[in-house]
Amino acid sequence: MAKKGNRQYTVFWIHPLKGHLKKIHLRWQTILLGVFLVLLGTGVGVGGVLWYQNRIKSELYLASNQLITLQSELHMHDARKQEHEARLEELSLQAAEVLQEIRTMRELDREVRELLEKDLQSGLQKLGVDISLSSTPAEMYIPLNRFTEIGSGETFFGSGGPTMFMNPLPPSVSPLRPASDPAFSSRAKHLGDTFDWIRAESMVREKSYREILEVAHQRERMASLVPLRWPTWGRVSSGYGWRNDPFTGRRAWHTGIDIAAPTGRNVVATAEGRVVFAGWNGNYGNTVILRHQFGFETVYAHLSRVGVKTGDTVRKEQVIGNVGSTGRSTGPHLHYEVRRYGNIINPWPYLP
Numbered sequence: 248m249a250k251k252g253n254r255q256y257t258v259f260w261i262h263p264l265k266g267h268l269k270k271i272h273l274r275w276q277t278i279l280l281g282v283f284l285v286l287l288g289t290g291v292g293v294g295g296v297l298w299y300q301n302r303i304k305s306e307l308y309l310a311s312n313q314l315i316t317l318q319s320e321l322h323m324h325d326a327r328k329q330e331h332e333a334r335l336e337e338l339s340l341q342a343a344e345v346l347q348e349i350r351t352m353r354e355l356d357r358e359v360r361e362l363l364e365k366d367l368q369s370g371l372q373k374l375g376v377d378i379s380l381s382s383t384p385a386e387m388y389i390p391l392n393r394f395t396e397i398g399s400g401e402t403f404f405g406s407g408g409p410t411m412f413m414n415p416l417p418p419s420v421s422p423l424r425p426a427s428d429p430a431f432s433s434r435a436k437h438l439g440d441t442f443d444w445i446r447a448e449s450m451v452r453e454k455s456y457r458e459i460l461e462v463a464h465q466r467e468r469m470a471s472l473v474p475l476r477w478p479t480w481g482r483v484s485s486g487y488g489w490r491n492d493p494f495t496g497r498r499a500w501h502t503g504i505d506i507a508a509p510t511g512r513n514v515v516a517t518a519e520g521r522v523v524f525a526g527w528n529g530n531y532g533n534t535v536i537l538r539h540q541f542g543f544e545t546v547y548a549h550l551s552r553v554g555v556k557t558g559d560t561v562r563k564e565q566v567i568g569n570v571g572s573t574g575r576s577t578g579p580h581l582h583y584e585v586r587r588y589g590n591i592i593n594p595w596p597y598l599p
């Protein structure tokens with residue numbers, strides 16, 4: 248109950264447990280202040296709740312935009328990853344093809360080396376030319392020791408002398424596409440290592456081919472040192488060996504071959520060498536004798552003209568004189584002999 252007196256309010260309050268009655272006197276200003284404070288607190292609370300709600304909404308909106316942006320970037324990242332994986336797969340296939348080509352190149356390299364070595368041995372050794380490293384001057388021999396088997400157990404490439412080493416071929420590039428897909432960076436690194444190996448192998452292949460070319464050039468050089476061609480062209484009128492002597496008619500040994508040709512036809516050196524005789528030589532008439540490598544000498548007799556002098560160095564196929572009929576001769580022809588270490592030998596194996 249409340250009553251009004253002297254602008255005050257009296258509030259009776261009974262204790263709910265003890266039953267005591269208490270009276271509280273409140274002035275109206277106090278009540279108004281209390282009501283004002285209650286309304287003010289309620290307003291502040293409601294305003295704070297609304298402000299916090301708006302803040303949460305703003306942060307949620309920003310977070311939503313960020314999430315959309317992240318999702319877009321994630322899709323782009325996935326697309327790029329798929330593109331990179333596809334490119335990695337393509338490069339892996341190309342690497343496998345290149346490795347197969349390298350295996351083929353290695354096999355061809357081996358076959359070329361074997362054929363070249365066999366050709367050198369069969370083409371020169373059958374002529375009595377020693378191409379072993381122990382007995383032939385270094386500047387003259389064909390370096391057959393370069394034709395060695397590839398050391399498949401070596402783990403490096405390069406050259407440490409005449410023998411060449413190189414990395415073994417990778418067994419395959421299947422680790423680039425394993426069944427259980429590892430980390431992308433690991434696959435990319437493996438592919439990069441494979442291409443590094445391919446570049447290194449390419450350097451070895453280039454070096455190997457250059458060595459083969461060098462041996463081929465030395466083969467040409469060797470061919471120029473051994474008398475392996477005709478000194479002039481014409482008709483063989485008399486061969487090497489026993490024959491009836493054209494002057495006496497009796498059986499006699501002919502030390503060379505006679506090539507009938509018109510007087511004045513050029514006579515060339517059958518190999519590179521040095522002139523050890525040039526001039527008149529009795530029954531041989533005008534004669535040129537050349538000394539070559541490996542103990543060879545060649546004799547060109549009955550010349551009408553001598554075009555070199557003793558001590559000259561001549562190259563293969565250089566003109567050294569002309570066909571004639573000087574000395575003991577029945578007509579214009581060239582008498583051609585091949586000697587080895589001072590012994591007259593059959594010239595036919597040296598005439599292609």
